[in-house]
Amino acid sequence: MNTMRIYRLSLSLLLVIGFIACKPKTENVIVNIVPLRESSLYNAVDVYNFMSTYKDTNEQLAMEYYKKYVAGMPEATYYLKRSLSLYPDYNHYRELGDQLCKEKKYVEMNELYRMLVFPLSAFSNKAFDRKYVLCPYAKPGMNLIVDYVISNILTSNTVWNSRAEESALTDSIGLKMNDIKNQVLNDPRIKLTAPTADNKNILWTFLTNDEKLAYFTNASLNDSISSHIDDTNTTFEIDKNNVSQFYYTYGTAGQFGRVYEQTEGIHDKFDHLVQEDNENSKLSLNNRYHDINYERNFSLNDSVEILIYAIDTSAIACPKDMRHIYHRLVTYYNKGGIITTMVIAAQSGEELSTVKFNHNTFTITYYKRYWEKPYKQDDFDNHLSKIEQTDQSTFKIFPLGDIKKRFSPLQE
Numbered sequence: 270m271n272t273m274r275i276y277r278l279s280l281s282l283l284l285v286i287g288f289i290a291c292k293p294k295t296e297n298v299i300v301n302i303v304p305l306r307e308s309s310l311y312n313a314v315d316v317y318n319f320m321s322t323y324k325d326t327n328e329q330l331a332m333e334y335y336k337k338y339v340a341g342m343p344e345a346t347y348y349l350k351r352s353l354s355l356y357p358d359y360n361h362y363r364e365l366g367d368q369l370c371k372e373k374k375y376v377e378m379n380e381l382y383r384m385l386v387f388p389l390s391a392f393s394n395k396a397f398d399r400k401y402v403l404c405p406y407a408k409p410g411m412n413l414i415v416d417y418v419i420s421n422i423l424t425s426n427t428v429w430n431s432r433a434e435e436s437a438l439t440d441s442i443g444l445k446m447n448d449i450k451n452q453v454l455n456d457p458r459i460k461l462t463a464p465t466a467d468n469k470n471i472l473w474t475f476l477t478n479d480e481k482l483a484y485f486t487n488a489s490l491n492d493s494i495s496s497h498i499d500d501t502n503t504t505f506e507i508d509k510n511n512v513s514q515f516y517y518t519y520g521t522a523g524q525f526g527r528v529y530e531q532t533e534g535i536h537d538k539f540d541h542l543v544q545e546d547n548e549n550s551k552l553s554l555n556n557r558y559h560d561i562n563y564e565r566n567f568s569l570n571d572s573v574e575i576l577i578y579a580i581d582t583s584a585i586a587c588p589k590d591m592r593h594i595y596h597r598l599v600t601y602y603n604k605g606g607i608i609t610t611m612v613i614a615a616q617s618g619e620e621l622s623t624v625k626f627n628h629n630t631f632t633i634t635y636y637k638r639y640w641e642k643p644y645k646q647d648d649f650d651n652h653l654s655k656i657e658q659t660d661q662s663t664f665k666i667f668p669l670g671d672i673k674k675r676f677s678p679l680q681e
Contacts, residue, residue, distance in 0.1 A: 304354035331356035379420035506625040600670035608670030
């Protein structure tokens, strides 16, 4: 009996030892994962290099973080970024863009969409494996471009950052500006209904070149380039009907500006006489041609010349009555610089002044303009109610080019 018990115990021990001997060995493999830095998440070069190196090695781990993501939760952005830092997935980037918008992190949102819209800009001379390019399509689609435009507006109140960008994301890929505009204007993330200056500028950007040109050439605006620049007639006037006239034209670079293609050489002749350039940098050499009309130039005598030019500081696409324009007279030596200068006619908010020339004498009439509600330059939903004359002064230009006030009939 005891011998049998010992035999069974010995067999049990042998079986246990046998099972232990047959158990497979377990090896722990340590994988060193270097995720994308947060500062590289919106850098196309860094993302491309990361995916070229790691491919889908980290996809499973990235999904573990993504599964913890719930839209709207406080940690949502964290989990999305952790997932993307291991496996930059296009659709997860789109979700992060939505999340950043909800959190009003518009600058970061703009960086994200810029990379998605232009994912290959850094690799124009390389061949790509489509699998590792963020955008799975040959060109960005309408929804992505609308997201990008929305991020531009939320960040800097602009539709496009450049004319080249507009071209690349519209006609060149078969999308129409009007279709983009309609989607953007109906997007709940922005509101363009209030008549602010920024909103008007955004709406202006959405116009096609033909629509902008139609605005500027609309006969009802009565705008035309001055035909008087070489007119030696010294009897003329800038009255209430033409004080707001300003010639806007289509620029040579495919952009709209106040540029004079048909008056080449005028700027070279008169630029040094523009007082605004001499006093401050508001009208710099790079943009002042967009703000100046040269209107008249004639001789006072053999030594002294007279120049009249207009400056426009209006809000873009504002109604004609709300334009801010003034006309300046300059007397100057025909072989030298400025003698004296003064504003002779203007329209700006509540102020209005007109001028009537008679050779070397001119009369300025001053008015006050009344509006239906308090005047603001960027509030286009306002209308003139009446105009009332307030004063009148006469000036004389003397042979040496100096200007002196003679009398003010209304004050006598």
